[in-house]
Amino acid sequence: xxxxxxxxxxxxxxxxxxxxxxxxxxxxxxxxxxxxxxxxxxxxxxxxxxxxxxxxxxxxxxxxxxxxxxxxxxxxxxxxxxxxxxxxxxxxxxxxxxxxxxxxxxxxxxxxxxxxxxxxxxxxxxxxxxxxxxxxxxxxxxxxxxxxxxxxxxxxxxxxxxxxxxxxxxxxxxxxxxxxxxxxxxxxxxxxxxxxxxxxxxxxxxxxxxxxxxxxxxxxxxxxxxxxxxxxxxxxxxxxxxxxxxxxxxxxxxxxxxxxxxxxxxxxxxxxxxxxxxxxxxxxxxxxxxxxxxxxxxx
Numbered sequence: 001x002x003x004x005x006x007x008x009x010x011x012x013x014x015x016x017x018x019x020x021x022x023x024x025x026x027x028x029x030x031x032x033x034x035x036x037x038x039x040x041x042x043x044x045x046x047x048x049x050x051x052x053x054x055x056x057x058x059x060x061x062x063x064x065x066x067x068x069x070x071x072x073x074x075x076x077x078x079x080x081x082x083x084x085x086x087x088x089x090x091x092x093x094x095x096x097x098x099x100x101x102x103x104x105x106x107x108x109x110x111x112x113x114x115x116x117x118x119x120x121x122x123x124x125x126x127x128x129x130x131x132x133x134x135x136x137x138x139x140x141x142x143x144x145x146x147x148x149x150x151x152x153x154x155x156x157x158x159x160x161x162x163x164x165x166x167x168x169x170x171x172x173x174x175x176x177x178x179x180x181x182x183x184x185x186x187x188x189x190x191x192x193x194x195x196x197x198x199x200x201x202x203x204x205x206x207x208x209x210x211x212x213x214x215x216x217x218x219x220x221x222x223x224x225x226x227x228x229x230x231x232x233x234x235x236x237x238x239x240x241x242x243x244x245x246x247x248x249x250x251x252x253x254x255x256x257x258x259x260x261x262x263x264x265x266x267x268x269x270x271x272x273x274x275x276x277x278x279x280x281x282x283x284x285x286x287x288x289x290x291x292x293x294x295x296x297x298x299x
Contacts, residue, residue: 009042
C-alpha cells in the first residue's frame with residue numbers, strides 16, 4: 001500500500017490497572033483488572049503502521065530483560081523490522097497506566113532503556129534513506145529525535161512528529177518537521193497559550209494535525225487549508241493507544257498519497273476502533289478493519 005515508513009521512538013511495557021475513577025493527588029483508589037501489555041508510543045506507532053498495511057522499520061532500545069524480549073517479539077509478530085532495535089544493559093521502559101470507567105487514562109512513564117537512544121542510532125542515513133515517511137515522538141532524547149529528523153530531511157523523506165508528551169522543541173528539530181501531530185493540550189503547550197496555538201504552530205512547521213478525541217481531527221497548513229473531520233461514533237472502553245493508532249494510520253495514508261480529508265477520516269477510524277478495545281499494542285486495528293469503519297462513516 002505504501003513505501004517504507006521508519007519509526008524512531010520508545011518501547012515500554014505498559015502496566016495497566018482499571019479502576020472506577022482516576023485517583024486525585026494523595027488519593028488511593030481500589031482498582032479491578034491488572035494486565036501487562038507491550039506499549040510505548042514508538043513501538044505502538046510502528047505496530048499501528050504495520051497493521052494498517054505499511055512496511056515499517058523501528059529504531060529504538062529495550063533492556064536485556066524479560067520485558068525487552070517480550071516487546072521485541074511483539075514487534076516481530078506484528079510484521080515490524082527490528083534490525084535496529086538495540087538491547088542495552090538498562091531496565092526496559094515501563095508505563096504505569098490507570099484507566100477509568102469512562103475510558104480516560106492517567107499515565108506515568110519511566111524511560112529506562114529508551115533514554116539510551118542516541119544520535120549514533122539514527123545518524124546513519126542508510127537507516128532512513130529511501131523511506132517515504134519518518135515518524136517520531138518525544139519519549140526518547142530530543143537530540144536523537146532532532147538528528148533523525150535532520151537525516152530524513154537530507155534524504156528527502158517526509159518527517160512526521162507526534163509531539164507527545166508535550167515539551168519545548170528546538171528550532172533545529174522544528175525546521176525539519178513536515179507534519180506536526182498534537183492534541184489540544186500539546187498544541188497549547190507548544191504553540192503558546194497566550195495567542196491562538198494554531199497560529200503559533202504554523203509559524204514553526206508547515207502543516208499541523210490536531211486530534212480532538214471523540215470529536216475527530218483537524219488539519220491546517222501555511223497555504224490556508226483548514227478542515228475538520230468527525231470521528232466515528234463508537235463505544236469506547238480504553239483510549240490508551242487511540243492516538244498512536246491515529247498517528248500510525250495517518251502516516252500510512254500520507255505515504256500512500258491519500259487526499260488530506262480522506263487520510264484524516266481513515267486515521268480517525270483507526271483511532272476509534274482502538275478505543276473500543278483494552279490495552280495498547282493489542283488494540284491496534286488492521287487495514288481491513290479500518291477500511292470497514294471508514295466506508296461506513298462516509299456513507
